Amino acid sequence: MFxxxxxxxxxxxxxxxxVALLPKGRTDAAKAVALAFSLAVxxxxxxxxxxxxxxxxxEYQFAEEVSWIPQLGVTYALAVDGIALSMxxxxxxxxxVCLLASWRELGPAAAGQVDRGFLALVLVLEALVIGVFAARDLFLFYVFFEVMLVPMYFLIGRYGGPRRREAATTFLVYSLAGGLVMLAAVIGTYVVGPGGADGFLLANLTNLEVSTETGRWLFLGLFVAFAVKAPLWxxxxxxxxxxxxxxPGAAVLLVGVLDKVGTFGMLTILLPLFPEASVWAAPVVVVLALVSILYGAFVALAQRDVLRLIAWTSISHFGFIVLGIFAFTTAGQSGAALYQVNHGFSxxxxxxxAGMLATRRGSSLIADFxxxxxxxxxxxxxxxxxxLSSLALPGLSSFVSEFLVLVGTFERYQWAAVIATGGIILAALYILxxxxxxxxxxxxPALAALESDPRRDMRGREAFVVxxxxxxxxxxxxxxxxxxDILTPAVDRTMEQTGMTDPAPLFEAEGADQ
Structure with missing residues (x-):
């Protein structure tokens, strides 16, 4: 099999x-090569x-399994189900899309080596992110989970805005701290597992028979790492x-893809490995998700920078995703899995x-527009x-996923669903x-001065991107x-692994048998 x-x-x-080996000054060639390889992928x-x-x-398909470090129980194991394939x-x-969007927006000093570095880092990041979504060995997942921080750190710290170094350092410190806690949980999971040459295979670790206390501590270790990545309040x-x-291109990959590793890990790794602990922690996680939804939306309302506003809206949206996951209903988890995809595009x-607007205006401050x-x-x-998609307007993608999350949450936690709807109202406020x-x-005046510039509005390449x-x-x-259709069977498997079933309908249809 291929x-x-x-x-x-x-x-x-x-x-x-x-790209990295191309001679200096071959900027156009580097862009063409990077784009060609990304299109090939x-x-x-x-x-x-x-x-x-x-x-x-x-079920997991396209499985590949090769013993990697048998002495440590590590296997090179890759496979995807519907959720992993979607990611x-x-x-x-x-x-x-991000490479095309960054065609000429690599910074004022972009030339030669700088361009090649940016393009090469994006491709390396792509490989590592695909690896983390496809990994079916817990240790291999951890390796990809940690190593993917490196290219993103340099994308922010080398090619970002005026405060790029501080932002990149904060990103790395938070992520490494969460990863350290995760490493302890990964080792602990192996210790209580079956061990052997395939001791880290997720198939061998699912639904382990461990003491309640041990399972809850291991759950917390993985949950903290995933919550940092998500990011959850x-x-x-x-x-x-x-x-x-x-x-902008790196920000898309950071928020649209990289952060999804946290919610992806919760849904496909955390819940199947520790079902009892997941159900035990669900009420607290639901409260954290609600805080993320409302707090992220309120803070977004106060932002003066449009890029920071979009980041804060994402914190609110990730709260919806986590809420759907820990509602433990088919509708809620299907909505959360779909939300991961829809949020990536919107x-x-x-x-x-926003990056195109900021480039033309020379500022990302809302007041400057x-x-x-x-x-x-x-x-x-x-x-x-x-x-409008971000605020979940009917007819646009986020509406379907957000509606499913709220319906699924209402089936089990009516109070949480009612509170979460406040996030929809706030989203309408901060977007409109x-x-x-x-x-x-x-x-x-600064924008009026651009009226005579033929490049003031979206051009061919930009339109092709957007x-x-x-x-x-x-x-x-x-x-x-x-x-x-691709996501729901994988969600059904997770529900089965956690031993959860959808609650009975709150209201019986009139005339139904009692």
Whole structure:
């Protein structure tokens, strides 16, 4: 059988090496090579997806297993179910989009070596993120989980804004601290597991018979690491600076893909490994998710920088994802899994359009805009559509996932679902108010001065980047069934592994048998 997942890992690494070895000054060649390799990865993932058995999406497919370090029980094991495949596909789509979006926005000093470094780091990051989504060995998952921090650290710290070093350092410190706790939990899980040459295989560790106290401590170790990555309140504070200081393309990968590793780990690793502890901790996690939803939304309302605002909205959205996961209902977890995909596209569109606006204005402060829709109607329209998706407007992708999360939560925690709906109201406020301040009213002089510039609005390359994202947002808003068909069987398996079933309906239909 063809090693689809290994090929998807190796191909971007080869591309990164080729880009890095190109002679200095070959900037155009480096861009073309990086884009070609990212498109090749996308083609590979599309081909793999076409051979994926959708009715069996709850089972792991394209499995590869090779003994790696048998003395430590480590296996090179890769496979994907419906949830993992959706995240691999999201990564493969967003990387070429981000490369195209960064074609000329690599910073004022971008030239030669700088460009090559940026492009090579993006490809390395792609390989590592695909690896973490496909890993079916707990130790291998941990390796990818930690190593993927390195390229993102340099993408922020070398190519970001004026406070890039502080933001990159904070990102790394938080992530390494969470990773250290995770390492202790990974070792502890191996110790209580069956051991042997395949002792870290997730298939051998699922539903371990451990004492209640041990299972809960190991759950907490993994949960802390995933909560930092998600990011979930109160370990979220690294994200706003990191996202605002990163180049727009890197910010898309950070918030749209990298942070999903946290919620992905909760849904596909944490719950199956420690079902009793997951159910035990669920009420507390639900409260943390609600705080993230409301706190992230309130703070977003107070932001003066549009990039920081988008970062804070993501904290609120990740709260919805975590809420759906720990609702322990089919609707809630299906909505959470779909939300991971939808949030990736809507946030990507928001960050990229905001980056284009900031490049033209020379500022990302909301107050420095005003009347933008008269000068840049296409950019203003794209910003509005992406923003409306972010606030979960019916007909756009996020609505379906957010609705499923709320319905699934209401089935088990009615009070939590009622509170979470406040996040929807706040989302409407911060998105529409931001659009009003930036795009309507009297055009500020700095923007009015751009009216004679033919490059003031979205151009060909930029439209080619943004249009597919908006098309996906609209398509999944009207017809999410193909993605849900892939996700729901995997969610059903997780529900079965945790021993949870959907609650009985709150209200019996009139005339139903009692």
């Amino acid at each position: 090693p689809w997942l290994t090929a998807a890992l190796v191909l971007p690494l080869v591309g990164a090496a080729v 996308l083609g590979l993932v599309v081909a793999m997806s076409l051979t994926f058995d959708v009715p069996a999406a709850g 691999v596909a999201l990564t493969a789509v967003l990387v070429p 109160p370990v979220h504070t690294w994200l706003p600076d990191a996202a605002a200081q990163a180049p 946030t990507a569109a928001l960050f990229l359009v 005003g009347g933008g829709q008269r000068v840049m109607p296409l950019l203003a329209g794209a910003f509005l559509v992406a923003g 108010w931001t659009y009003q301040r930036m795009m309507t009213g009297t055009t500020v 249009a597919p994202l908006l098309a996906v947002i609209i398509a999944l808003g009207f017809y999410p069934k193909p993605v849900l």
